[in-house]
Each structure stands twice: as structure tokens, then as C-alpha cells.
Amino acid sequence: MSAAPQTSASGTGQFAQSAAVAKRPLVIALGLIALLLFTGEQLSPGFASLDQILRLLIVAALLGIVAAGQNLVILGGREGIDLSVGGIVSLSAIIAGNVMAGENGGIVPAILACLLAGSFFGLLNGIGVTLLRIPPLVMTLGMLGVLQGLLVVIRQGIPSGRAAPALSEFVSQPVFLGLPGIIWLWLGIGLLMAFLLRRTVFGYRIYAIGSNEHAAYMAGVPVRLIRIALFVLSSMFAAVAGICLLGYSGSSFANVGEQYMLPSIIAVVFGGTPLSGGKGGYTGTMAGAVLLVVLQSILTTINIDESGRQIVFGATLLLLMLFYGRGARMRG
Amino acid sequence: MSKLVLRDVRKAYGATVALANGALELAEGEVHVLIGSNGSGKSTLCKIVAGSVRPDGGEVLLDGQPVTVSGPQASHALGIGIFYQELSLAAHRTVAENISLARLPVKGGLFVDRQRARTIAARYIAPFADVVGAGFSPDAEVGSLRADQRQLVEIMKTLASEAPVLIFDEPTSALDRAQVDRFFEELRRLRGEGRSIVFISHRMDEIFNIGDRVTVIRDGRTVATKTIAETNQAEVIAAMVGENREFAIPATSDEGAATGNELQAPDGAPQSEGESARPVALQVENLTGSGFADVSFSLHEGEILGFGGLHGQGQSAVLRALYGTDTTLSGTISLAGRQSEVSSPRRAIREGFGYVSGDRGRDGVISGRPILENVMPVHFVKSRRPLAVPSRLNEQAIPALSALRTKFATLMHPISSLSGGNQQKVVIARWLIDRPRVLLLDDPTKGIDLSTKTELFALIRELAAEGMAILLYSSEDAELLGNADRILVFNGGAISRELQGAARTRFNLYEAAYSAAERAAS
Structure with missing residues (x-):
């Protein structure tokens, strides 16, 4: 049977090309990290010292854990985005600080309480987006407002809470091979995400609903259930980050998590997951998180204040959108 | 004298010939029926007159003068009014605004003169007043109307163009009997005024009710034009089928040759x-x-x-x-x-159950994802296993794809790198791993x-x-x-x-x- 000739050669060429492009964000991010470290070292000797890099990695791990959840929601497509992560981080830090109240014995109950609270608000986000068909941007922004109000109320009633010594040690002191526990935790989350996305049916389905929700539905994918799960996971990752943040700073205060909303999105996009979803992964996001933290550190080194840093971050996101943001115009 | 003449009009989309030899001769003061089976080319012919499709060749004569219909605006300017099968109404605007859209009265150079829009619209609503049904008013939002009411608005809008040539592409599909009768009365009145009307419908009863002449299109060619009074239903169907020698062009196209x-x-x-x-x-x-x-x-x-x-x-x-x-x-x-x-x-x-849609892009292909991920989702539903082990998935996907002779280099290539036919094979292969009843x-x-x-x-x-x-x-x-x-x-x-x-x-x-x-x- 002579079917229409299908040139497998050109097919391979296309694939090789698109694979190279798909890898590019990771390569670019790693290249930029090296460049920034080198620049930082020139500006301020000691910037790229081992101790300093380790400190940067701890900060990057906090951001990276939040970005893991953000990454999942964005991969799921349909304008998926979670603007409430900052509120969850703050809430989780306050809950954890109050439950453990400086005692090691309180760590396990604190973790449980935070995960429970996180999954509750994530569930609300998921239900709002799927069953009530509220756009994720609006739903999670509304949720952020609710959480901020809630934090004000909580703070008037209870003390800010303190981290247990073991938690602080876990976050900032070396526990194994000279690396602090939080870095191992982050690597573990990296492996978990890779496994989830590449070796489970759940992962296949995330990509499926992210690239063609209707076709996925027609092929039997439980679209709503998956999307709800993504929002729950996002809030749970944010809750974990909140606990670690408490360990990092010692005590919790309101709005401590606010600073994570925008960077968590930038890290995902920098890592090669377009805001339209359906492709990309977490490895690039991890590199994106490190890159952002290094960038932030450089800005601090050259005495650019908080408002300046915000401007740089916002402009970075817009530039990223321009280069390889929504959809795949560049790749087409 | 002929109002509108199309001669030897051709249009191809790549290798697919939509119209090989389209011809139509529309007289003044007649209702001219255009008929042909699915994909015979009659819609393409209409789109060419409407200016939404540019022909590859052939002539279009209006009042004996060759014209180029370069776009929808141009056809409007030439005095051709078209009823679109895919409704062209603005859902969030009122009935009156939609009807008077072609010449929307403007006040102070900027604002729509609603009062005058209503006056204009009333003229075209009036003949249908007793058949429009509940909920229909000049101020109703078109999006809130029933399908038949929307179709009536589309008809009124076409009539409001006051064009000498009116083309109706399946205008009656959603209408009930009384609405059709009223519409036909309007058509007869317009015919009496000397307007030229092209009427496309699949309903034989309507064709024989309203038509003066009928032109049959088959496989992209105009095969016959007859006076309605001189023909009958069997003869028209035979011309569409292409078996009647008296009516038809030499039968080069038996069904086998047409599709292979x-x-x-x-x-x-x-x-x-x-x-x-x-x-x-x-x-x-x-x-x-x-x-x-x-x-x-x-x-x-x-x-x-x-x-x-x-x-x-x-x-x-x-x-x-x-x-x-x-x-x-x-x-x-x-x-x-x-x-x-x-x-x-x-x-x-x-x-x-298993289901394969012809609308690959919407219902089938998970675009941008590898072939493997496009084959497996149905199996995931049936196996209920949580893990996806690539090697085992490959073992299941490859026989299904080979059974369909799907051409691919590796399962990890994105499905979008395949031709349309091969993409559809991948979608069908989903149902070959765990077979539906x-x-x-x-x-x-x-x-x-x-x-x-x-x-x-x-x-x-x-x-x-x-x-x-x-x-x-x-x-x-x-x-x-x-x-x-x-x-x-x-x-x-x-x-x-x-x-x-x-x-x-x-x-x-x-x-x-x-x-x-x-x-x-x-």
C-alpha cells in the first residue's frame, strides 16, 4: 500500500529542533546564574563564596517549593495561575509558629495543621475554578484578599509564634553532606515532581488537560478532579514553604509570604513552562528559582532598594512574556 | 436580462477541488434554487458571490458587467445581500440594532440613534409580527432569543439590506411551518418587485413551493438548470446522484471513482x-x-x-x-x-463505548504532546493503574499504531509533527489497546x-x-x-x-x- 509519503527525516529534524528549543530555557537559566555569580563576585568579592552560595540556595529552596505548586497549576492550562500562594505561606507560618510555640514536640502537629489548612483553601480555589467556573486569576486573587483579611484578624488575637529549635536547625544548619535539610527537602520535592509528571497517570493527565482540555475530556480524563487536585497541591506546597520560612526567620509575622507571589510565577516561566500550560516541567523552574534569588542578591549588593527590586522583577516577567511567554509563537 | 451570471468559476484548496466548473445564471424577478449534496460546491459558489472566497478563475457578471468581488464589503456595495448559514448576528446587541446594522443610523457622528434604528427595524419586523413568538421585541438582546427567532432576525437583516440580489443559504433550518410560510410570502413579494433571489435548501417541498428555476451542482460542477414546472423531485435527485443520462453530464463520476x-x-x-x-x-x-x-x-x-x-x-x-x-x-x-x-x-x-470525532483539533488531538501520551489516555481509564511506566506503555502503544500503519519515528515525537491522517490514526489507536464493545x-x-x-x-x-x-x-x-x-x-x-x-x-x-x-x- 503506497500511502502518502511521510518523510521521517524531516520529522526527526523537527523534533530535534523542538527538543533543543524546549531545553533552551534551562540552559539559558543556568548560563545566566553563572554570569550573575561572576558579576556579583566582581562587584563584591565573596559574593560567589561557598557559604554565600549555600545561603542563596536556602532562600531559593523556599521560593522553589512555592513555585512547585505554582508550576503544577500553570501546567494544567486554562489560564491556570495561583495568586493566593503568598497568603497561604503567611497563614501557614503563623499557624506553625503558634502550634509549635518554640517546642520541638509541636513540630508534627504544626505540619499537620498547616497541610490541613493549605489543602482546605486549595480545595476552595479548585472548586471555584472548576465547578463555579471562576477564572483562576480572579478566584485566587479573591482568595488572597480573604487570606490577608484573615491574617489581620488572627494577628490581633494571638501572638506571632516562634519556630521550634529543631525546625530552625533543619532549615539553616548542615544536616547531611554539609547541606542544610531544606536543600535536601527541595531536592526531594524535585524528584517527587519529576516522578509525578513523568511516571504517573496523574502527570500525563496534567499535560493532557493543559494542552487540550476538551480532547482530554473526550478521552476520559477526569478534568475537574485533576484541576482541583492541582490547586490543592499548590496550596500544600505553599504551606510547606510557610513552615520552612518560619524556621528560616525564627518567628512569623503577617504578610511574610507576600514576596513569593510574583517570583513564583517568574520562576516557572523562566524555567520554560509557558503561562498557557501543557508543556514544561519542574527542573527548569528550580533553575529559575535560583536565578531569581541570585538576581535579587545582586540587586541588594549594588544597593537597589526594595521598590527598585520590584520594578526589576515585574519588568523581568514582562520581558519573559515577550520572549517565550504565552503560547508558542516563538516556536511555531 | 440576467442580473447575475457566474461562468466557469473554479476554486481549489490545495489538492482538493471545491469547485471545478461553477455556473449560475440568475434572472431578474426570480427565485432560483441551488441544490447539491454535501460538499458538492454550492457553499463555495455562494462564498465567491459573497466575496469571502476569491475564485481561482472564471467570471462573475453583474448586470452584464464583469465584476471582482474582493470582499464582503465589496459584495455589499455591489448590491448583493447574503443570509449566512452560520449566523452573523451580534449576540449582545438588540434585535433592532442587528437588523439595521448595515446602515446603522448615527447621531452626532458618534452615537447610534436608537430611535431611528427601531423605526427602520420595525419595517422589517412587521411582516413577521404574528409568527415571531414570545420574548421577541425590537429591544430584546439577540443572544437571549430562541434559535428560530435568531434565524428570523438574520432573515430580516438580509431583507433590510434592500439589495437587488439576495442570497439565502439554508434560511429555514430552524423555522416552524408558519414562519416558513410567512418568509415565502415575503420572497414572492420581493420577486414581484423584480429582485433576484438565490435560495439554497435541502427540503424538496420548499424548493418546489418557492422556486422558479433550479440549478443542480454535483462534484463541483454545475450539471443542469431547469424550470421547476418542467421537472420533478425524482429528476432533481437523479441529477444530484448523477445516474440520469437525460439530465446529467456524461457520467464520469460513479461513486467508486469519487472516493476511491x-x-x-x-x-x-x-x-x-x-x-x-x-x-x-x-x-x-x-x-x-x-x-x-x-x-x-x-x-x-x-x-x-x-x-x-x-x-x-x-x-x-x-x-x-x-x-x-x-x-x-x-x-x-x-x-x-x-x-x-x-x-x-x-x-x-x-x-x-469508544468514540472518534472527525474534528481532530477540538476533540481528538492533545496537541503539543508526544504520540505516546496521545495513545494512552483511554487505556488509563480502563486499567485504573496510577503509574505510567514508559517501557510498558510503549509495548502497548506500538502494536496499536502498527495495526493502523501509522508512520512515526519515535513515540516521543510531538503528535503535531505528523500529517493530519496520521494524527487521526493515533487518535483511533487509543481504541485498539482495550477494545470497546x-x-x-x-x-x-x-x-x-x-x-x-x-x-x-x-x-x-x-x-x-x-x-x-x-x-x-x-x-x-x-x-x-x-x-x-x-x-x-x-x-x-x-x-x-x-x-x-x-x-x-x-x-x-x-x-x-x-x-x-x-x-x-x-
């Missing part, structure tokens, strides 16, 4: 006796839903049951209802003697090249031979005639006729499809 499919019944012999002996795989009783009513039929194991008829007569709607994407209002669906509730595709898959095919070869079509139908017959029950809707009549054991002809959301054995001819199919369907009384 063999036309004889799958096993050559009449099968009806054998079929009824086989167990019933699917029993549908009195199924009613959006777009179809009171549909009943049974499908046996190993049988290919065709759904025929014109586009949009309920065939796809029934298939989607069986697959759980469209809701049904009443009726029962029984699989292998057991009543089943299908509320979602996921549920339908577990019950034993009943496979629903919703115009599965739409937009696919000829050799792939032939391959796919060979596979479909093979699956049936192995015992799978198959429901096949195809917009290409030759595919149905060449592959289905029985054909149910749909007309107006109901089964109007069943064709079996030797009765499966193109003539019978057209006759059942084009005969008057029951129309709701208002």
Missing part, C-alpha cells in the same frame, strides 16, 4: 439474515435529546450501522449522547442487554487524504469482522454506501428511513435525506 472506496457491500452478499442471528450489542430506545427525538435502533455485534442524511440532522448529536457528552432527556441505552447510564465520556468508556465514529475521516481513508475503512471493516459493533456517521455518502451493512437516514432529528441490502443506493439515500421532514407547527 470499493462500493460493494463488505461481504458482497446480503447480510440481513446473518445479522439478526448475532447478539445485539447496543439497543437504543426512544432516545430524545437536544437535536434529536425518539430515536430507536439496535446494533448487532460485528455490524457496521451507518447514519446517513444531510449535515446536522441529529446524527452527531445521537453519537455524542451515547458517548455521554450531550445530555439526553429521555429514552434508554442498553449495552449487551444491560441498561447503561452514560453521564460522561469517562463513564461511557467504562461501559464499553461499541465504537462510535462521528465523521471520522473528515479532511483526511484518500489513501488514509481507504486504510481506515479497511481497518473499520476488520474490527467489525472481529465482532466489534460500529456506528458510523459520515458526511460522504459514498463512505456510507461502501461500508455500512445498514443505513439509517436521519432527517430533522429523527430516523426517516432504513436502507438495507440492495436498497442501499445513492438514489434512495438522497430521496430519504431530501424529502420533507416533519416540521413543528407553531
Whole structure:
């Protein structure tokens, strides 16, 4: 049977090309990290010292854990985005600080309480987006407002809470091979995400609903259930980050998590997951998180204040959108 | 004198010739019917007059002068008013604004003069005033109206163009009897004024009711123009089919040549006796839903049951209802003697249904993802395992893809790197890993090249031979005639006729499809 000739050669060429492009964000991010470290070292000797890099990695791990959840929601497509992560981080830090109240014995109950609270608000986000068909941007922004109000109320009633010594040690002191526990935790989350996305049916389905929700539905994918799960996971990752943040700073205060909303999105996009979803992964996001933290550190080194840093971050996101943001115009 | 003349008009989309030799001669003061089967080229002809499609060649003469219709604006300026089959209304604007849209009265150079818009609109609403039904008013938002009311607004809008040439492409599909009658009265009045009207409809009763002359298009060629008074329904259908020598151009196009499919019944012999002996795989009783009513039929194991008829007569709607994407209002669906509730595709898959849509881009292909991920989702539903082990998935995907002779280099290539035909093979391969009891095919070869079509139908017959029950809707009549054991002809959301054995001819199919369907009384 002579079917229409299908040139497998050109097919391979296309694939090789698109694979190279798909890898590019990771390569670019790693290249930029090296460049920034080198620049930082020139500006301020000691910037790229081992101790300093380790400190940067701890900060990057906090951001990276939040970005893991953000990454999942964005991969799921349909304008998926979670603007409430900052509120969850703050809430989780306050809950954890109050439950453990400086005692090691309180760590396990604190973790449980935070995960429970996180999954509750994530569930609300998921239900709002799927069953009530509220756009994720609006739903999670509304949720952020609710959480901020809630934090004000909580703070008037209870003390800010303190981290247990073991938690602080876990976050900032070396526990194994000279690396602090939080870095191992982050690597573990990296492996978990890779496994989830590449070796489970759940992962296949995330990509499926992210690239063609209707076709996925027609092929039997439980679209709503998956999307709800993504929002729950996002809030749970944010809750974990909140606990670690408490360990990092010692005590919790309101709005401590606010600073994570925008960077968590930038890290995902920098890592090669377009805001339209359906492709990309977490490895690039991890590199994106490190890159952002290094960038932030450089800005601090050259005495650019908080408002300046915000401007740089916002402009970075817009530039990223321009280069390889929504959809795949560049790749087409 | 002829108002509008089209001569030797041609249009091809790549290798597909939509119009090979289109011709039309429209006189002043006549209603000229244009008829042809699905894909015969009549819509392309209309689009060329409307300016939305540029012809590859040929001439268009208006009042004897050659004209170039460069776009919709140009056709409007030339005095051609067009009723679009796909409604062109602004859903969030009022009835009055939509009707007067072509010459929207403007106040102070900027604002719409609502009062004058209403006055203009009232003139065109008036003839239909007693048939528009409840909820219709000049100030109603078009989006809030029923389908028949929206169609009436589209008609009024076309009439409001006051163009000397009016083209109506299936203007009556949603209307009830009284509304059609009123519309025809308007057409007769306009004809009396000397307007030239092109009328496209699939309803023979309407054609013979309103038409003065009829032009038949077949396979992209104008084959005949006759006066309605001198012809009859059988003759028109015969011209569409291409079997009547008196009416037709030399019969170069028998069905086989038209599609490349063999036309004889799958096993050559009449099968009806054998079929009824086989167990019933699917029993549908009195199924009613959006777009179809009171549909009943049974499908046996190993049988290919065709759904025929014109586009949009309920065939796809029934298939989607069986697959759980469209809701049904009443009726029962029984699989292998057991009543089943299908509320979602996921549920339908577990019950034993499979579904392949011809609209790959919307319903089938998970674009941008690897071939492997496009083959597996149905298996995931059935296996209920949480882990996806690539090596094991490859083992399952490769035989399914090879059975379809899918051409690919590796399973990790994105599906978008394949040709359209190969993409559809990947989508079909989903159903070859864990085979469904009943496979629903919703115009599965739409937009696919000829050799792939032939391959796919060979596979479909093979699956049936192995015992799978198959429901096949195809917009290409030759595919149905060449592959289905029985054909149910749909007309107006109901089964109007069943064709079996030797009765499966193109003539019978057209006759059942084009005969008057029951129309709701208002």
C-alpha cells in the first residue's frame, strides 16, 4: 500500500529542533546564574563564596517549593495561575509558629495543621475554578484578599509564634553532606515532581488537560478532579514553604509570604513552562528559582532598594512574556 | 436580462477541488434554487458571490458587467445581500440594532440613534409580527432569543439590506411551518418587485413551493438548470446522484471513482439474515435529546450501522449522547442487554463505548504532546493503574499504531509533527489497546487524504469482522454506501428511513435525506 509519503527525516529534524528549543530555557537559566555569580563576585568579592552560595540556595529552596505548586497549576492550562500562594505561606507560618510555640514536640502537629489548612483553601480555589467556573486569576486573587483579611484578624488575637529549635536547625544548619535539610527537602520535592509528571497517570493527565482540555475530556480524563487536585497541591506546597520560612526567620509575622507571589510565577516561566500550560516541567523552574534569588542578591549588593527590586522583577516577567511567554509563537 | 451570471468559476484548496466548473445564471424577478449534496460546491459558489472566497478563475457578471468581488464589503456595495448559514448576528446587541446594522443610523457622528434604528427595524419586523413568538421585541438582546427567532432576525437583516440580489443559504433550518410560510410570502413579494433571489435548501417541498428555476451542482460542477414546472423531485435527485443520462453530464463520476472506496457491500452478499442471528450489542430506545427525538435502533455485534442524511440532522448529536457528552432527556441505552447510564465520556468508556470525532483539533488531538501520551489516555481509564511506566506503555502503544500503519519515528515525537491522517490514526489507536464493545465514529475521516481513508475503512471493516459493533456517521455518502451493512437516514432529528441490502443506493439515500421532514407547527 503506497500511502502518502511521510518523510521521517524531516520529522526527526523537527523534533530535534523542538527538543533543543524546549531545553533552551534551562540552559539559558543556568548560563545566566553563572554570569550573575561572576558579576556579583566582581562587584563584591565573596559574593560567589561557598557559604554565600549555600545561603542563596536556602532562600531559593523556599521560593522553589512555592513555585512547585505554582508550576503544577500553570501546567494544567486554562489560564491556570495561583495568586493566593503568598497568603497561604503567611497563614501557614503563623499557624506553625503558634502550634509549635518554640517546642520541638509541636513540630508534627504544626505540619499537620498547616497541610490541613493549605489543602482546605486549595480545595476552595479548585472548586471555584472548576465547578463555579471562576477564572483562576480572579478566584485566587479573591482568595488572597480573604487570606490577608484573615491574617489581620488572627494577628490581633494571638501572638506571632516562634519556630521550634529543631525546625530552625533543619532549615539553616548542615544536616547531611554539609547541606542544610531544606536543600535536601527541595531536592526531594524535585524528584517527587519529576516522578509525578513523568511516571504517573496523574502527570500525563496534567499535560493532557493543559494542552487540550476538551480532547482530554473526550478521552476520559477526569478534568475537574485533576484541576482541583492541582490547586490543592499548590496550596500544600505553599504551606510547606510557610513552615520552612518560619524556621528560616525564627518567628512569623503577617504578610511574610507576600514576596513569593510574583517570583513564583517568574520562576516557572523562566524555567520554560509557558503561562498557557501543557508543556514544561519542574527542573527548569528550580533553575529559575535560583536565578531569581541570585538576581535579587545582586540587586541588594549594588544597593537597589526594595521598590527598585520590584520594578526589576515585574519588568523581568514582562520581558519573559515577550520572549517565550504565552503560547508558542516563538516556536511555531 | 440576467442580473447575475457566474461562468466557469473554479476554486481549489490545495489538492482538493471545491469547485471545478461553477455556473449560475440568475434572472431578474426570480427565485432560483441551488441544490447539491454535501460538499458538492454550492457553499463555495455562494462564498465567491459573497466575496469571502476569491475564485481561482472564471467570471462573475453583474448586470452584464464583469465584476471582482474582493470582499464582503465589496459584495455589499455591489448590491448583493447574503443570509449566512452560520449566523452573523451580534449576540449582545438588540434585535433592532442587528437588523439595521448595515446602515446603522448615527447621531452626532458618534452615537447610534436608537430611535431611528427601531423605526427602520420595525419595517422589517412587521411582516413577521404574528409568527415571531414570545420574548421577541425590537429591544430584546439577540443572544437571549430562541434559535428560530435568531434565524428570523438574520432573515430580516438580509431583507433590510434592500439589495437587488439576495442570497439565502439554508434560511429555514430552524423555522416552524408558519414562519416558513410567512418568509415565502415575503420572497414572492420581493420577486414581484423584480429582485433576484438565490435560495439554497435541502427540503424538496420548499424548493418546489418557492422556486422558479433550479440549478443542480454535483462534484463541483454545475450539471443542469431547469424550470421547476418542467421537472420533478425524482429528476432533481437523479441529477444530484448523477445516474440520469437525460439530465446529467456524461457520467464520469460513479461513486467508486469519487472516493476511491470499493462500493460493494463488505461481504458482497446480503447480510440481513446473518445479522439478526448475532447478539445485539447496543439497543437504543426512544432516545430524545437536544437535536434529536425518539430515536430507536439496535446494533448487532460485528455490524457496521451507518447514519446517513444531510449535515446536522441529529446524527452527531445521537453519537455524542451515547458517548455521554450531550445530555439526553429521555429514552434508554442498553449495552449487551444491560441498561447503561452514560453521564460522561469517562463513564461511557467504562461501559464499553469508544468514540472518534472527525474534528481532530477540538476533540481528538492533545496537541503539543508526544504520540505516546496521545495513545494512552483511554487505556488509563480502563486499567485504573496510577503509574505510567514508559517501557510498558510503549509495548502497548506500538502494536496499536502498527495495526493502523501509522508512520512515526519515535513515540516521543510531538503528535503535531505528523500529517493530519496520521494524527487521526493515533487518535483511533487509543481504541485498539482495550477494545470497546461499541465504537462510535462521528465523521471520522473528515479532511483526511484518500489513501488514509481507504486504510481506515479497511481497518473499520476488520474490527467489525472481529465482532466489534460500529456506528458510523459520515458526511460522504459514498463512505456510507461502501461500508455500512445498514443505513439509517436521519432527517430533522429523527430516523426517516432504513436502507438495507440492495436498497442501499445513492438514489434512495438522497430521496430519504431530501424529502420533507416533519416540521413543528407553531
